[in-house]
Amino acid sequence: MFYSLRHITRFRYSAPVHESVMELRMQPRSEGPQTLRSFQITTNPRAQLYAYTDYLGNAVYHFNVLRAHEELRIEAQAVVEMAAIPVLPETVDALEWSRYNPYNLSDIHFDLLEPSKFARLSRPLAEFMAQRGIEKPAGDALSALKALNRTIYDAFDYQIGVTEVHSPIEQALAARRGVCQDFAHIMIAVARAWGIPARYVSGYLNSRRRAGARERSGEDATHAWIEAYLPSLGWLGFDPTNDILAGDRHIRAAVGRDYADVPPTRGTFKGLAESELAISVAVEPTQAPVRHEEFLRIARPMKPRTPSDLALDRLHHQQQQQQQQQQ
Amino acid sequence: MQQGALADDQATPMPRPDGAYANYALGAPYDEMFARDGTVREHYAALAERLATLPPEELYRRQQACELSFLHQGITFTVYSDAQATERIIPTDLLPRIVTAAEWARIERGLKQRIGALNLFLRDVYGDARVLRDGIVPRSMIYGSRHYRREMRELSVPHGAYVNVCGSDLVRNEAGDFVVLEDNLRVPSGVSYMLANRDVVRRAFPAVFRRMGVRAIEHYPRELLTTLRSLAPFHEDVSIAVLTPGVFNSAYFEHAFLARQMGVELVEGRDLLVNDNVVYTRTTSGLKRIDVIYRRIDDDFIDPLIFREDSSLGVPGLFNAYRAGNVMIANALGTGIADDKALYAYVPRLIRYYLAEEPVLNNVETFLCREEKSLSHVLANLDTLVVKAVGESGGYGMLVGPHASRAERDEFAQKIRADPENYIAQPTIQLSTAPTFVDGVVEPRHVDLRPFILQGEETVIVPGALTRVALKRGSLVVNSSQGGGSKDTWVLAG
Numbered sequence: 001m002f003y004s005l006r007h008i009t010r011f012r013y014s015a016p017v018h019e020s021v022m023e024l025r026m027q028p029r030s031e032g033p034q035t036l037r038s039f040q041i042t043t044n045p046r047a048q049l050y051a052y053t054d055y056l057g058n059a060v061y062h063f064n065v066l067r068a069h070e071e072l073r074i075e076a077q078a079v080v081e082m083a084a085i086p087v088l089p090e091t092v093d094a095l096e097w098s099r100y101n102p103y104n105l106s107d108i109h110f111d112l113l114e115p116s117k118f119a120r121l122s123r124p125l126a127e128f129m130a131q132r133g134i135e136k137p138a139g140d141a142l143s144a145l146k147a148l149n150r151t152i153y154d155a156f157d158y159q160i161g162v163t164e165v166h167s168p169i170e171q172a173l174a175a176r177r178g179v180c181q182d183f184a185h186i187m188i189a190v191a192r193a194w195g196i197p198a199r200y201v202s203g204y205l206n207s208r209r210r211a212g213a214r215e216r217s218g219e220d221a222t223h224a225w226i227e228a229y230l231p232s233l234g235w236l237g238f239d240p241t242n243d244i245l246a247g248d249r250h251i252r253a254a255v256g257r258d259y260a261d262v263p264p265t266r267g268t269f270k271g272l273a274e275s276e277l278a279i280s281v282a283v284e285p286t287q288a289p290v291r292h293e294e295f296l297r298i299a300r301p302m303k304p305r306t307p308s309d310l311a312l313d314r315l316h317h318q319q320q321q322q323q324q325q326q327q
Numbered sequence: 328m329q330q331g332a333l334a335d336d337q338a339t340p341m342p343r344p345d346g347a348y349a350n351y352a353l354g355a356p357y358d359e360m361f362a363r364d365g366t367v368r369e370h371y372a373a374l375a376e377r378l379a380t381l382p383p384e385e386l387y388r389r390q391q392a393c394e395l396s397f398l399h400q401g402i403t404f405t406v407y408s409d410a411q412a413t414e415r416i417i418p419t420d421l422l423p424r425i426v427t428a429a430e431w432a433r434i435e436r437g438l439k440q441r442i443g444a445l446n447l448f449l450r451d452v453y454g455d456a457r458v459l460r461d462g463i464v465p466r467s468m469i470y471g472s473r474h475y476r477r478e479m480r481e482l483s484v485p486h487g488a489y490v491n492v493c494g495s496d497l498v499r500n501e502a503g504d505f506v507v508l509e510d511n512l513r514v515p516s517g518v519s520y521m522l523a524n525r526d527v528v529r530r531a532f533p534a535v536f537r538r539m540g541v542r543a544i545e546h547y548p549r550e551l552l553t554t555l556r557s558l559a560p561f562h563e564d565v566s567i568a569v570l571t572p573g574v575f576n577s578a579y580f581e582h583a584f585l586a587r588q589m590g591v592e593l594v595e596g597r598d599l600l601v602n603d604n605v606v607y608t609r610t611t612s613g614l615k616r617i618d619v620i621y622r623r624i625d626d627d628f629i630d631p632l633i634f635r636e637d638s639s640l641g642v643p644g645l646f647n648a649y650r651a652g653n654v655m656i657a658n659a660l661g662t663g664i665a666d667d668k669a670l671y672a673y674v675p676r677l678i679r680y681y682l683a684e685e686p687v688l689n690n691v692e693t694f695l696c697r698e699e700k701s702l703s704h705v706l707a708n709l710d711t712l713v714v715k716a717v718g719e720s721g722g723y724g725m726l727v728g729p730h731a732s733r734a735e736r737d738e739f740a741q742k743i744r745a746d747p748e749n750y751i752a753q754p755t756i757q758l759s760t761a762p763t764f765v766d767g768v769v770e771p772r773h774v775d776l777r778p779f780i781l782q783g784e785e786t787v788i789v790p791g792a793l794t795r796v797a798l799k800r801g802s803l804v805v806n807s808s809q810g811g812g813s814k815d816t817w818v819l820a821g
Contacts, residue, residue, distance in 0.1 A: 019600060019643070021601065021632050021643040021644040022632075023632060023633075023647075048603050050603075050604050050647065050651070052647070052650060052651070054478075055477055055478075055480035055481055062604075062632075062644070062647050064601060064602060064603070064643075064644055066600075066602055102460065107456045107459060107460070107466070110459075110466045110470060111466075111470045111477075113470075114467065114470040114471045115471075266632060266636075267632065268631050268632055268636070268643040
């Protein structure tokens with residue numbers, strides 16, 4: 001099965017800025033059942049692109065724009081081929097726990113047992129775990145992870161706007177609502193506390209309607225889920241936002257310890273200006289025509305702001321929506 | 328002797344040589360000038376003779392001249408915790424600290440060995456991580472440390488030298504042996520004081536200085552420049568800059584001083600920019616490419632694109648230019664993982680592991696609070712131990728047990744219990760004392776020794792050091808951020 005992917009990121013600045021420097025982590029990975037068939041990035045203003053592979057195997061692109069600009073637009077296009085995901089056994093044996101040893105784990109796995117910026121045990125998380133009866137399982141690790149996936153799905157409402165990209169999990173824990181990023185961080189922190197190496201996956205979901213409601217993904221089809229390492233099965237993807245295992249509709253772009261390692265864009269600029277980010281993502285099976293009107297468009301802030309900024313942002317947001325509908 | 332001072336500070340034999348040494352009380356600590364029996368050590372004889380001929384008024388006058396010279400040169404240091412927040416002159420002491428040729432030879436050998444092992448360790452933890460797999464260092468100590476820079480994984484650095492400038496703190500224990508107290512592998516400072524002290528003290532004692540055969544240190548800036556040049560992939564026309572956080576940094580004087588001495592540019596982050604993965608400095612005649620950066624900014628702040636995004640001190644895109652090999656940075660990023668106070672305890676093991684040698688310079692015995700047995704020992708003996716927070720430097724976040732009140736100790740015990748991995752403890756070492764001119768008389772004060780090791784294509788140690796001195800009687804805290812002073816250090820030729 002093939003997917004075509006179009007990911008447009010647009011920064012608009014309230015005044016001209018200069019010396020923008022950006023890093024991008026949006027190239028789908030090519031490994032396992034997923035193969036990258038084509039990929040290209042274009043920027044406006046145009047810039048020379050440079051690339052490297054980070055220590056986790058993610059493709060990272062970077063570029064800079066020296067001269068003054070009021071808008072920066074990045075468009076990534078990819079075609080990804082997805083083979084069938086191998087069928088998993090229902091359970092693993094209880095010996096799996098004893099396989100977490102230096103013979104089966106590499107340094108990368110050990111690194112992914114340590115707490116990271118967004119995925120760490122805290123008192124609110126411990127309270128949540130106690131309340132929901134989440135304990136390190138004695139028996140089957142795979143079933144325990146599936147149960148954890150469901151527990152998080154059940155415990156939280158999916159709601160945009162309660163948390164933002166830099167929110168610690170405590171915010172979602174307190175509100176019992178949040179988005180895929182929050183749920184992934186919570187699940188990673190618990191899995192690591194159990195002694196299971198876990199990592200964050202940033203990617204895209206080709207969502208489906210299920211029981212009348214659309215599957216939940218990032219506000220814009222960018223999505224986040226987790227992978228946990230089972231020595232006898234390898235890395236397994238869990239999507240606590242949708243209570244499913246990651247399958248052939250989950251397109252992986254980058255993996256990291258948590259969101260902080262793999263934001264799709266990270267950048268700085270010089271100049272006194274508010275910046276506003278708009279994203280539009282489309283993931284379609286290539287057989288189907290790409291329907292542009294289905295792009296979801298959202299705005300989200302680059303940095304924490306004051307209430308008056310928020311008001312300004314709403315205004316920007318509205319203007320932007322209008323402009324985009326006129327396109 | 329002050330109330331509450333250390334028991335072993337209380338005078339046993341009290342030689343009272345005449346004149347200037349009337350108050351010179353010898354105690355348990357090793358004294359640099361006087362042997363236990365009160366006789367002057369041989370290598371101090373020439374200085375002692377000269378001092379005997381100078382009346383206190385004259386010493387006082389010369390001390391004043393030294394201080395004035397520092398003030399005029401603007402040699403200052405900013406003390407952060409001071410409510411008045413301010414630049415101070417680092418008090419320099421008139422009386423030099425003298426190190427014999429034999430002592431120096433051992434120090435030099437020991438430091439080269441140590442920095443060799445530490446560089447191999449850094450290459451390993453950012454490479455194959457053999458040291459972790461072989462169980463020499465616990466993994467959680469590396470992967471759990473905020474100083475471990477994953478961005479450095481699989482990157483290679485010129486000559487395998489991660490630490491191009493190192494300032495190791497040595498102290499001399501009661502037995503008279505030099506031991507390593509701390510390795511400073513990030514952005515060690517103080518070398519400008521080493522040079523400035525020499526400048527004023529040699530003028531205070533010109534004849535003695537000549538007669539004793541003191542080894543020169545004035546070529547340090549040249550050696551530093553050679554080290555930095557050797558990092559560039561080509562050796563001609565290398566463009567170098569010293570990157571400073573700015574005038575409010577405590578060591579700004581030193582940044583400016585070194586740049587001037589080397590004849591290279593002093594820049595702040597905002598003076599640099601990265602275009603097409605190459606670093607440039609803005610000049611009046613346009614952009615000029617920079618090949619090597621001697622950075623005096625911490626990892627966290629050096630590139631807001633990769634590290635702390637709220638940093639306004641750094642240069643966005645610098646790390647990617649570095650990764651691509653388009654600019655060299657000294658010291659390399661991520662060296663903090665090797666001078667962590669907890670890792671310190673493992674350095675002797677690292678020397679054996681990488682070099683198959685016994686350490687020439689020993690460590691101070693160190694208790695890791697992360698180990699349960701050590702933790703209970705530390706908590707039970709807080710009154711005799713020095714406790715340090717693992718991630719801190721400059722004397723912040725530490726408890727000197729014997730000098731702390733019961734309340735301070737109790738408070739610290741709570742902190743340790745709450746976060747044992749963050750603390751280590753060491754026995755209070757009786758740092759050696761050296762004669763120091765205080766308030767018109769010569770008294771013993773505790774000192775340490777910070778030599779500077781340069782490593783690029785070659786490893787070079789200029790025969791000198793910054794001797795820091797705790798100016799408060801009985802105090803063991805020599806850090807300039809905690810009100811310490813410094814001394815010129817004379818390494819003898821033989």
